[in-house]
Amino acid sequence: MTDGGGHGAVADGGARGAGDLTEAILSVEGVSVRLSGREILHDVSFAVAPGEFTGLIGSNGAGKTTLLRVILGLQSANVGRVLLDGRPRSHRNPLIGYVPQKFQLDPDMPLRARDLVGLGIDAHRLGIPLPSRARRARVEEMLRAVDAERFADERVGLLSGGEQQRVLIAHALIARPKLLLLDEPLANLDLRAGQEVVALLARIAAEQRIAVLISAHEMNALLPAMNRIVYIAGGRAASGTTAEVVRADVLSELYGSHVDVLNVHGRVLVVAGAGDDSDRSQIGRHGHDVMVPGTEIVS
């Protein structure tokens, strides 16, 4: 990890100039996290501007969820800091909307989709929400925005994965955040449902000038929508446009071993390249990690 600074340069100096960084809604600056003696994140830096759609790409265990938890303030960084709208993040931050990774709701849960969306308005407040016309209208508007009116009165636990994602996105958006974080929202969706969710998020980002940061282990589903990519491997990150980051030299440096980036029928594949024997042993160890971020393993 001698070249951590170098990655900082890749991250900061990438697509955006200093002008964009000053108006960044989210700046992650040199964040390192150690958990029980293991370094999970090392000197991660990147910035996200309002209205930008950013993909946080990396294999399972690369550190994506930890990074999101640091941004949310649920995990503190050992080194570095996170700025939201130019200020250090405070504990209760209404700027961020969050959609968690695993969402398993009991089908018996007496909660309609519209109830969960309504909870997004003020769930941190004490007391029982008083029904009002303004409240109902706001929920209705949000349900419409994510195209969830059809199943608004169904129990959330009975909805399909894609429908639940829409409801969770509405829940997160109704508090009018400036940054929307989604942890692996496409993980349990089929291809079509995944595309619909991505299109929805891209539209929201563009129309409402909300920055969307979405983690995924597979980048292809996000390629049509992504303005910026933060590629994370082994706890280190490179950021910029996909053209700047998804390149053999940048990713090889990140992985610390040679990888190839292939374009196959418009899909990007990141595969362990043929290097010398020492590289091979490295890749053998991380072989799966290297294969997965680009796409599913092609056989």
Next chain:
Amino acid sequence: MSAAVHGALGALLSPVIEPGFFAAEDVRVAIAVGAVVAIVSGTVGVFTVLRGQSFAGEALGDLNTTGGSAAYLVGVGPLWGFVAAGVVAAAAMELIGVQRPRGRDLATGIVLGTGLGLAALLLYLVTTLRNITGATVTILFGSVFAVPSSTIPLVVLLGLAVLAIVATLYRPLLLSSVSAEMAAARGVPVRLIGAAYLLALALAVALASLTIGTILSTALLVGPAATALRLSRRPGVAVALAAAIGIAAMWLGELFAYDSFYWPPAGTGWPVSFFVVTMIFLAYLLSGLPALLRRRAGIA
């Protein structure tokens, strides 16, 4: 109500309602206490089921046995013992780690084992030292007819306190029951909310223990709530429904128990808790009917 309706109702109910049902004071107390306790249990029960903490509720009930027998030994009302034991047990569970998903059952189990061991000793002491032989059955299985009218103010006060806690916590409690992670991301102090809820649970279970006994208290907590959750799609409606089902089960149980004074074998009346729990169970079975019928109709 018109006289005609009154007469018809009387004719309909005369086989089950003994004349003078509402005249007896212990019946009136039982009706009042039963209603308050059913409302509180139903309300808290909905969240208990949602949070998957039924086992914690069961353990708190069982541990009330320790408090109840201690109260008998000291010579104060059992409700004081139930409340004290419940609060202490809830605090112990919280400290050991009832909030951690995996620590939940473990913490509950450890506290439960220790407390029940103590209960064995206390019940032995109550029967030998104080020579109260019926104490064990009364503590374990309760009798709402044995509640003295002087307890009503305390019951109402505790009931209001529990309802106030749940009403205050409502939104963050609901969200953290849906997803602790989402709640934490919104800045909800999830652990604090969980601890306050556990206190409400302990008080609700103490009230249930007073009416239908420590062992059976879970039935009143979980049964009406589980039934209501089957029938409702909205949290507020589920709470109201659970309370209503609890009240209905309680009152019907009291009615049957009153009638059973003339039933064989002894002519002393069957345990009221038996009837209450039976009503709760029947309600749960009935609530499954609509889904069953729908499935049948779907097949046909």
